[in-house]
Amino acid sequence: MRSCEAKFGRLAGAAVVTAVAVTAASAPAQATGLGMPFAPHRAVYEMQLDETDAAKNIAGVEGRMVFDISGSRCTGYTLENRMVTRIVDAEGVEVVSDIRSSTWEASDGERFRFNSSQYLNNQLTDNLEGRAEREAPGGPITITLEAPRQTQMRIDEPAQFPTQFSLKILEAARAGERVIQTNVYDGSETGDKLFATTTFIGEAIPAGQDTGADVPGRDRLADKQSWPVSISYFEVGAADDSVPSYQLSFRLYENGVSRKLRIDYGSFALTGELSSLEFHKADACRQTPG
Numbered sequence: 001m002r003s004c005e006a007k008f009g010r011l012a013g014a015a016v017v018t019a020v021a022v023t024a025a026s027a028p029a030q031a032t033g034l035g036m037p038f039a040p041h042r043a044v045y046e047m048q049l050d051e052t053d054a055a056k057n058i059a060g061v062e063g064r065m066v067f068d069i070s071g072s073r074c075t076g077y078t079l080e081n082r083m084v085t086r087i088v089d090a091e092g093v094e095v096v097s098d099i100r101s102s103t104w105e106a107s108d109g110e111r112f113r114f115n116s117s118q119y120l121n122n123q124l125t126d127n128l129e130g131r132a133e134r135e136a137p138g139g140p141i142t143i144t145l146e147a148p149r150q151t152q153m154r155i156d157e158p159a160q161f162p163t164q165f166s167l168k169i170l171e172a173a174r175a176g177e178r179v180i181q182t183n184v185y186d187g188s189e190t191g192d193k194l195f196a197t198t199t200f201i202g203e204a205i206p207a208g209q210d211t212g213a214d215v216p217g218r219d220r221l222a223d224k225q226s227w228p229v230s231i232s233y234f235e236v237g238a239a240d241d242s243v244p245s246y247q248l249s250f251r252l253y254e255n256g257v258s259r260k261l262r263i264d265y266g267s268f269a270l271t272g273e274l275s276s277l278e279f280h281k282a283d284a285c286r287q288t289p290g
Helices: 002-024 162-174
Strands: 041-049 058-072 076-089 094-105 111-120 123-134 141-147 151-155 179-184 195-201 226-235 246-253 258-264 269-279
Touching (some): 058 269, 094 162, 162 179, 162 195, 162 226, 162 246
Antiparallel strands (some): 041 058, 041 269, 076 094, 094 111, 123 141, 179 195, 195 226, 226 246, 246 258, 258 269
16 A cells, blocks of 8 residues: 555656646636736546546545646746545555645746645655756756755756646647647656656537536636647656556646546546636736836
8 A cells, every 4th residue: 555655646746737737827818818828717626536447456536636826927827736635445444645736837938946745644755846947948957956855957858847838738739730749847756857748639629518517617618619638748768668657638628727637647547527616817917117
């Protein structure tokens, strides 16, 4: 059970960070008209074990994931999320996993900050804090970790931060592209990993088709088209990169809201359905008087 907990924590943290960024930062600027490329909102997902892909050592998982998106083109984009799950192994032993994450990314995609922690049964087991910035636009990335240890590293390969990656997905979807590949650095897991991603984008779903359960705010999805999206993450430099570290799929609306979330860790998978949706008021960027 302990190894299962550790794997769940590392991979769940990675997937949640990316899920938040991808589903939140992908809508066009005209969605709000107030200086944000997505509709600022708070979304709640009910998480459970996908019974169609049963785990060998996990009998059940249930919980909730909440994330909140705010910011502007002037101040950058802040993503806050928390996922609390109760995990039951094949022997009936229960453990409560509490994963918390906060990220900030500059609107020009040149700077990125991240902070995440995991608690198992209310005991802190992992904590990661750091920042990443480019030496020049589109150039190498310098990563500075502040916790759990102080260290610095560099990524020379072309890579994108989560919001950049998200916008790339939306642009590709609108252009009718079906497959895109890019490297992504999202500050997940141990903070020193670069992921190679392959994204598959399905046919656009016209507005008004299947907006999900009757939750508050659902009417804001009725006039938005959407796309089924699936992303596979491969650890760059891993001995065997033929099998993804994890896979993330969801239905993405053009205002940045997502539904039908699925996170596949290989040995088991979780599904998440939107149960609550609240939109925030967006603040316009204020210009400094000249």
